[in-house]
Amino acid sequence: MKKLILPAMLAFVTTMTAAQSIGKYLETRLGVVSYTHRRSFQKDVAATLDTIKALGFTNIEISNLFGKTAAEFRKLLDERGIRCTSFGVGYPDLVNKTDEVGNNAKTLGASFVRVAWIPHEGSFTIETAKQAVADFNAAGKTLKEKYGLSFCYHNHGYEFQPYEKGTYFDFIAANTNPAYVNFEIDILWAFFPGADPAALIRKHGNRMKLMHVKDLRKGVKGDFSGKTDGNNDVAVGTGQIDIPAVMKAAKKAGVIYYYIEDESDHVGVQVPQSLAYLKKL
Structure with a gap:
């Protein structure tokens, strides 16, 4: 009987340790996207940063x-002990204002630039x-070689349509230079x-440098549009994603x-839940 119980107990302890280690691993890596608090930021940047800090975020x-300006934003971050690790910009700015993007990212203290x-x-x-692919390779090279920044593309759904033996995402990954282009997986x-x-x-292994952590409401059916109601975002761990x-x-x-x-109208409740x-994983 003891021979049967001991292995089971060891397996249980090993499983618990592995689960707890993920929460520990996230401690220095977990942050929040400004878009989550976009409505509040539009009204008062300083007060919103205070709220974010009060939740325990420093990233x-x-x-x-x-x-x-990037310098004004950086000052507000520094005053609260919050660091910007990634700077998200639009595709046109990445392509047409690469130097401005690079300078702003450096001023903010970011090490990554992202397009979504x-x-x-x-x-x-x-x-x-x-x-x-051509634009990402070119801009990514400039950002890396001139500013020491890493560029990441953030998927948005439409890239997973079938193409040849894979998907458009596979095509983008295969044809971008890993030295200059990597990914933020949403x-x-x-x-x-x-x-x-x-x-x-x-x-894709270590090409996945960043992640947007979120969850999709149970029962919602997806498609390739890259669009869904923001209130289909639910607290992490309560939706469909494993x-x-x-x-x-x-x-x-x-x-x-x-x-x-969290793109929903319920960030005040859902973000603390997430x-x-x-933290408990």
């Missing part, structure tokens, strides 16, 4: 300067994907079009920063 991905949408009319096409926008976020992370599997894959792949993103869930 933020800035995706809008909300009328401030490739402009396209109607369905996403291979021609658009090819142009994005796990909702991988799951929504039918991809498995954990499998995607395992496939968060423990995703986090296990991400830890193994060496994802550097994880940002909670944070508490992730």
